[in-house]
Amino acid sequence: MTAANAVAVVLIVGVTMYAVFGGADFGAGLWSLFAGNAEHGRRPRELIDWAIGPVWEANHVWLIFVLVVLWTGFPSAFEAIFSTLFIPLSLAAFGIVLRGSGFAFHHSARRARGRALATTVFGAASLLTPFFLGTVVGAVAGGRVPVGNAEGDIVTSWLHPLSLVTGSLFVATGAYLSSVFLVSDARRAGAADLERYFGDRAIVAALVAGALAAVGLVTLHADARSIFDELKSDALPLVLVSVVCGIAVLVLLRRGARRGTRPLAAGAVVAVIWAWAVAQHPYVLPPSLTVSGAAAPSATLKTLLGVFGIAVLVVLPSIGLLFTLVQRNLVAETSRPTRQPPG
């Protein structure tokens, strides 16, 4: 494998991690937004806080990771994406600010009104941020981002069916992942009612995400024919893996199974991302900028891979430590939701 392809793989690894972990955090924010008024939504929100509190900061770093690998490894692609897609990326950045501060402050806000406001801001931003990030991916896949400083159309590049469907798919995927994760978290907390609550939502989210993925295929067929064709050939095994994982999760959820839902749900999402990557290869920006054409000089690529190697050796065990401590309830700040619903 060339160094440029290796860096492209690192980039997709970062995208995958952000989609799974960051996506689940976005989804949790979405469930928090739709959990109803303060009284009605208290218990699910307690579970959400308790579950994502210790990990959301670290999950969020994957986005920085993706940005840095993109601008270091493929700077011309970064330039093209961030100038042509100025509007959705600015909106995503605002969403990230509001989301992060909403989450930080709803912990520290004392009064009910301040807390409710922070919760709403957190929830709304959790909906908008993945949507706009999704429109960016849709614009890239649709070949609407030409090389150069704002060479593409600043509005129609992302305001078209493929981008809008991709944005919606991102939101639905996050909601799906987080509800599956929250079922397990509810079990860890011993809250049977919340286990059912998020189990129901996981099934709905799974069906919505599946439907959106199907619509996405139709728009790809109309809008990005070469990617569609690749999905039918080279990337077909990955598409099938995703479908199988998705159906397996549905079956397990229906049967109330205790194991396997989390890895399978993540697997469904990961397979879709890699299918997209395989289908789009060798292009960073279809239809003309390739991985090798956009790649940085080899010394940069090698250093980047070296730093990534160090990150794997140092950061992954640390993340593992954090997640283990969380799963064993050794790190906790907010209270665990009560075992039985009150009243």
Added chain:
Amino acid sequence: MTLLIVASNLVAARSQMAFTLGFHIILASLGVALPAMMLIANYRGLRHDDADALKLAQRWSKAVAVTFAVGAVTGTVLSFEFGLLWPGFTGRFGEVFGVLFAIEGVFFFLEAIFIAIYIFGWKYLSPWTHFWAGVPVVISGLGGAFAVVAVNSWMNQPQGFSPSSGKVTSVEPLKVIFNPAVRYEVPHMILAAYLVTGFIVASIYAVGMLRGRRDRIHRLGLLIPLTVACIATPIQFAVGDTAARAIAKDQPVKFAAMECVQQTSTHVTEYIFGRCTSDGVKGGIGIPGFDSFLVGFSTSTQVTGLDSVSPDDRPPANTMLHWAFDTMVGICTMLIALGAWFAILWWRKREISEAKWFLRACAVSGAAAVVALECGWIITEVGRQPWIVYNVMRTSDAVTQANGIWVTFSLVLAIYVVLGATLIISLRAMSRRWRTEDGTDDVPYGPDSDPPPAAVAGRAQ
């Protein structure tokens, strides 16, 4: 028409960058140095069985949690701005300086992970395990600061790539990472972080003491950060002096602008404040020959003037640069004096002084340190203009061609004002809560027997 858009975009983009960077640098400083203060208190608490110090460490960890979260998002905004505002810069040089951000990413990851373990680990981790979980936070804070500031150093002293015009085809990462400005810019900023954080925290406890809260928590809360800051300040002065001399050599035009030297000459007068005009400084206090002396330890040292380059290549707003430099040096001098005062009072009584004027001086030291920090960034950033990469790429060639930066800048301004206000309000609310809980607050470590969750729910945070 296009030219007009670029010109207006450039002003908007520079304003947005200046504002977001100026905002983030305060939080970044806290992110680098506040965990160190927290661990000093934690160490003291464990080592000397000091319950007050432990309580301080726990409280500071909550402040770290909020400031780190807000700093993480304002930092994310900056990385978006590399593309949203300066796509020409990142598109051409991302492959050169990007490696430093990759290194920073590793440190930032570790910082986020161990901060989470520390903050959420008070209850269930054993005391010393918990303390050691905080140590990587401090180390990665230093590492991250090194990497980010090294990028700025590289923009001031670019090297390690070729060719120097057009698309970069070859990079030497080690030359990029260890560019000549690193050796003074990096220590200057890390010391600034410790100094600013130390004085900010000290000033908060000094205000509390002035309001009559003289308990041990307050005295310790003043003593720890003030000691750290007062050790950092004189070192900072020496490092800054070295940096100024290096800039006179490495970026003579920046130096000429901040000292308002019009013609290259010897026996140059040093002006304290005054207005910078094309005929030299009007007003201000002049010390003949002193500028030459500061640059080369002799009044006959030649100082490069602004006339050495064409007007297009000179930084704007020279009076502001000159004032920023004098203000920064002036504040640092006064903070050194505060440190000396603190040392004398301590030496006499072996206890933190409660003298009213000393506490008042401490109370304003935090704001003063922040002003000095902002002045420093004004000097390095505005002083480098019109270049984004010194003598290699103009800022006007880096700015985005996309329209609408005035819109995003207005939004950023509004959101950040609310964000800053909310941050301060919520930190103040926290401190009020601590005061009312005083005495009833349970000790951070100990036989807290994990009360039934339902009971915790009402009391959490």
